[in-house]
Amino acid sequence: MTIFTRRNLLKAAAAASLAGIGASAAGRLTGLAAAKPEPLVLKAVSIEAKLAEAGPTKNVLTYDAAGMPPVVRMRKGEPFAARLVNGIDDPTTIHWHGVRVPNKMDGVPFLVQPYVYQGDHFDYAFSPPDAGTFWYHPHCNTLEQMGHGLTGVIVVENPNDPVFDSELVINLRDWRLGDDGQFIESFRPRDAARSGTYGTVRTANWLDQPQYDAPAGGLVRLRAAITDVTRIYAFRVDGAEASVIALDGNPVPQRFAPDALQLGPGQRLELAVRMPDDEGAIVSLRDVRGTKPKVLATLRAVGKSLKRDLRDLGSLEANPVAEVDLASAKRIPLALSATAENVSADSICGSLGYSFWAINKVPWPGDTPDPTAPLAELKLGKSYVIDMENLTPHSHPIHLHGMSFKVLSSSTRRVQPLVSDTYLIQPDEKVQLGFVADNHGDWLLHCHIIEHQKTGMTSYFRVT
Numbered sequence: 025m026t027i028f029t030r031r032n033l034l035k036a037a038a039a040a041s042l043a044g045i046g047a048s049a050a051g052r053l054t055g056l057a058a059a060k061p062e063p064l065v066l067k068a069v070s071i072e073a074k075l076a077e078a079g080p081t082k083n084v085l086t087y088d089a090a091g092m093p094p095v096v097r098m099r100k101g102e103p104f105a106a107r108l109v110n111g112i113d114d115p116t117t118i119h120w121h122g123v124r125v126p127n128k129m130d131g132v133p134f135l136v137q138p139y140v141y142q143g144d145h146f147d148y149a150f151s152p153p154d155a156g157t158f159w160y161h162p163h164c165n166t167l168e169q170m171g172h173g174l175t176g177v178i179v180v181e182n183p184n185d186p187v188f189d190s191e192l193v194i195n196l197r198d199w200r201l202g203d204d205g206q207f208i209e210s211f212r213p214r215d216a217a218r219s220g221t222y223g224t225v226r227t228a229n230w231l232d233q234p235q236y237d238a239p240a241g242g243l244v245r246l247r248a249a250i251t252d253v254t255r256i257y258a259f260r261v262d263g264a265e266a267s268v269i270a271l272d273g274n275p276v277p278q279r280f281a282p283d284a285l286q287l288g289p290g291q292r293l294e295l296a297v298r299m300p301d302d303e304g305a306i307v308s309l310r311d312v313r314g315t316k317p318k319v320l321a322t323l324r325a326v327g328k329s330l331k332r333d334l335r336d337l338g339s340l341e342a343n344p345v346a347e348v349d350l351a352s353a354k355r356i357p358l359a360l361s362a363t364a365e366n367v368s369a370d371s372i373c374g375s376l377g378y379s380f381w382a383i384n385k386v387p388w389p390g391d392t393p394d395p396t397a398p399l400a401e402l403k404l405g406k407s408y409v410i411d412m413e414n415l416t417p418h419s420h421p422i423h424l425h426g427m428s429f430k431v432l433s434s435s436t437r438r439v440q441p442l443v444s445d446t447y448l449i450q451p452d453e454k455v456q457l458g459f460v461a462d463n464h465g466d467w468l469l470h471c472h473i474i475e476h477q478k479t480g481m482t483s484y485f486r487v488t
């Protein structure tokens with residue numbers, strides 16, 4: 025007889041989450057039994073991995089010696105714990121992108137936590153308040169560490185979610201490899217001063233155009249996270265009816281078809297895909313941005329049709345994000361610009377030594393021991409509206425740590441009142457983002473094109 029101790033339930037749950045399997049019975053029981061869960065060990069290591077035709081790539085970084093960083097599963101409102109063990113030759117941390125954690129758990133070196141040096145560890149523990157798709161990555165020497173592989177997807181489950189016939193999690197990213205399959209220089213300064221330096225090999229779940237089986241006529245929940253350091257995508261689904269059900273970890277107020285939907289680094293897309301009825305039919309998730317459209321991944325219909333209907337799919341529960349009070353909200357002007365001067369600074373925590381970009385005229389690479397003054401000092405519990413203006417000819421996915429905002433209006437397009445942590449602002453766009461400063465501490469705000477972040481487009485709010 026198998027004895028279900030807490031420990032082996034946790035093991036089962038961990039194994040299930042590594043395999044990317046959804047809420048198992050074990051997972052459910054564990055959540056109830058464990059007030060203080062045993063930490064999931066995320067050990068940063070360097071491995072060889074097969075990413076390109078040319079053969080194995082050396083010095084690929086991951087949190088799992090076996091390959092891609094695991095999909096980390098959490099449950100809404102339930103305690104989660106992870107131990108970061110640093111097995112690489114560089115200080116590191118983990119940031120839980122989009123998860124509204126206490127400040128001490130946010131993973132930004134100097135601002136909220138010390139470096140985790142080689143051989144050391146750091147324990148993270150929090151209860152994710154929101155269900156949805158999020159992701160995790162270091163916040164230290166990020167162009168190198170993320171560029172070499174340290175980007176993983178987080179799924180926060182909600183037991184009240186509608187039931188799908190299958191779920192697929194896709195980690196989208198590129199690699200800057202040369203013809204021999206080895207890493208080449210991580211950026212070119214002239215590109216960093218423009219839209220960023222692109223990777224040369226594109227992958228989904230570290231594979232070139234993987235194919236996944238899904239039940240014919242069934243409903244698939246497809247969660248995709250853009251964890252690349254540079255690339256902006258324009259998503260389309262071919263071969264099936266699909267609708268966007270959530271963006272950046274929050275349900276969309278109105279579902280819509282992903283017709284060249286643009287999302288930038290750091291953003292997440294959740295689709296409900298209704299598989300075709302015919303066995304063997306292929307559905308493709310494509311990026312149609314730019315001159316070289318690309319099939320990212322495909323789904324193949326298997327079995328007898330389940331004959332499901334997208335319209336029968338219930339709605340996702342809204343996350344408990346405080347409603348901004350527009351009547352009392354203070355405005356925060358925020359201008360994104362290119363810098364005239366280009367001071368080469370010391371390289372700390374992977375600063376690139378250039379300053380091409382600025383927020384409110386101040387260039388700051390972030391993650392340095394002597395931060396600039398905060399952008400604004402906010403009062404805990406008060407409402408704010410960020411008036412953000414893009415004075416550059418490039419798009420910037422601007423990410424706010426620790427709090428979620430609501431998109432209120434844009435000068436260039438009709439926007440849904442999406443709740444998000446990352447807004448992809450277009451050239452010459454002005455946008456209003458409303459939020460309640462309900463999380464205490466210092467919270468970064470930066471462009472998620474990492475070269476932009478690291479060459480000046482970073483700042484932070486202080487909430488007291």
Ligand code: C2O
Nearest residue numbers: 119121290423468
């Ligand atoms: Cu994805 Cu500052 O983070």
Ligand code: CU
Nearest residue numbers: 420471473476
């Ligand atoms: Cu940018």
